[in-house]
Amino acid sequence: MINYIMLILKHAELFTKSEQVRKRFLRKLVRNIKSALPDAKVNNRRMRIFVYAGNEEKAVEILRRVFGISSVAIGTEMRFDMEAVKRKALEISKAWDGSFAVKSQRLTKDIDMTSQQISSSIGAFIKKHRGLEVDLKNPKHVLFVEYFEGNAYLYTRTFQAVSGLPLSTAGKIIVENSDPYSLLSAWLMMRRGASIILRGSKDFLRYWDYGAEVEELAEIGDQEIQRADGIARPYISESSFVNGLPVFYPLAALDKKTCNKLLSFISKGELPPSFDLLL
Structure with a gap:
């Protein structure tokens, strides 16, 4: 089982x-x-x-x-009973050795308690039984509590995810794999929901194409052009349209240093520490 x-x-x-x-x-x-x-x-x-x-x-x-x-969080799910939630929170806190904070959020408003009241009640219970200090500004440990339709969800570990839009929600884009920057262009279009028709090998894009696998083709012909909604290229040219398709330049706002830093992570199936690189 x-x-x-x-x-x-x-x-x-x-x-x-x-x-x-x-x-x-x-x-x-x-x-x-x-x-x-x-x-x-x-x-x-x-x-x-x-x-x-x-x-x-x-x-x-x-x-x-x-x-x-x-984001992805590893959590615990239970029916919302304030006393039971406090006991579960206390159990989680037994692994802590320093200051803490409880951050609560009501995703639905069908209970009388506010988010602040939930946090205060749990925090006071942990402090009473563990003797740990509450620090709302710079806690060593944070317990997140979310309420949703009669259930409580508790978690302490959150992992940043790639964000963007789901694959296959923004049409099909043709990319020619001429170098790593071409694949970075494809990846950035995928992050905006595009499915990719690729001339050449998808290489590291295999780490990222869940739900809409990159189409790897030896050549791009008329049939692919008819199915596509646009073309993505890494290097800016004078072309705004090719074969009637709009041309996108997703690297236009990124300098070479930023592109190389992004590639150093995504080419290994890893996320950059911060997506501030793309702002």
Whole structure:
């Protein structure tokens, strides 16, 4: 019998979309997650996506590379009973050896307690039984508590994910793999939801194409041009359209140092420490 662990996925950028578009993107994101982790159980609850997987380390590693997910947390799920939640929080705190903070959020407003009241109640309980100091500005340990439709979700570990938009929500883009910068262009278009038709080998893009595998072709012909919605190139030219397709230059705002730094991470299937590189 598999002992499933629960992962809480956030998808921050999707909340900027209209209700209709958000629902469509979420359906696609769930399909991509199932493609990435076919043995996992996936529960889309709109505000969060809950994934129940058997291998914690593998699941976190893969989910961090699924476009559309902004963070992954390893959590505990339980029915919301304040006394039971406080006891669970106390159990979690037994691994702590310094100051702490409790950060709560009500994702639905169907209980009388506010987020601040939940945090204060749990924090006071831990302080009473453990003698640890509360530090809201610079705590050594943080317990996150989320309330959603009668359940409480507790977690202390959060991992940054690739974010962006789910693959296959923004059309098909043709890319010619002439050098690593071409593949970086493809990766940046994938992060904006595009599926890639690639002339050449997808190389490190294999780490990132969950749910919409990169099409590897020896040549790009008329059939591919008819199926495509645009072309992405690493180097700016005078061309705005080629064969009737718009040409995108996703590296236009990035200098070579930034491009090389991004490539040093994503070419190994790793995330850069911060996506400030792309701002």
